[in-house]
Amino acid sequence: MSDKFFFKGRQDARVSNIEYGYETKASSKAGSKKYPLALTVTNQARQQEVEALVADAQLHAVVSINDSDGAVESITELTALLNKKSAVKVDKLPARNEPCVCGSGKKFKKCCG
Incomplete structure (x- = not known):
């Protein structure tokens, strides 16, 4: 006989916390001490400017210098963090019976509601 007639409960233990992917709970905040930004600039003066921006933020x-002929500056991670929009705060509307x-x-x- 099959055991489905006598078993009370689940036959297979259901796993409630299944996670997929690579490091699903990783809190890798870019720009922290553990995960610093990797920036590339073209000259020494620009390096000092970028380091000042990083310090202000x-x-x-x-910050590494790549001063070859076809060098391209790579500071997109920094600009993305600096231009990040803040959360929108909405003022509380008055209750129905308030002025x-x-x-x-x-x-x-009776007026704007």
Whole structure:
């Protein structure tokens, strides 16, 4: 006889926390001490400018100089972190029976609500 008639509960232990991918819980924040930014610049003066930007943003980076003829500057990681938008904060709307914010003297539900 099959055991499905006598078994109370699951026959296979269900795994509730299955994770897929590589390092799914990794908190690799770019620009931290553990994960510094890898930046490439073309000359010494530009290196000092980029290091000043990194210091102002309180980030960590390894800035290397590539001064060959066809060298291309690679600071896209830094610009992405500096241009990151902040969270939008919305002011709380008044409750229905409070005075309206437009200054009409009416209740919010009768005026702008």
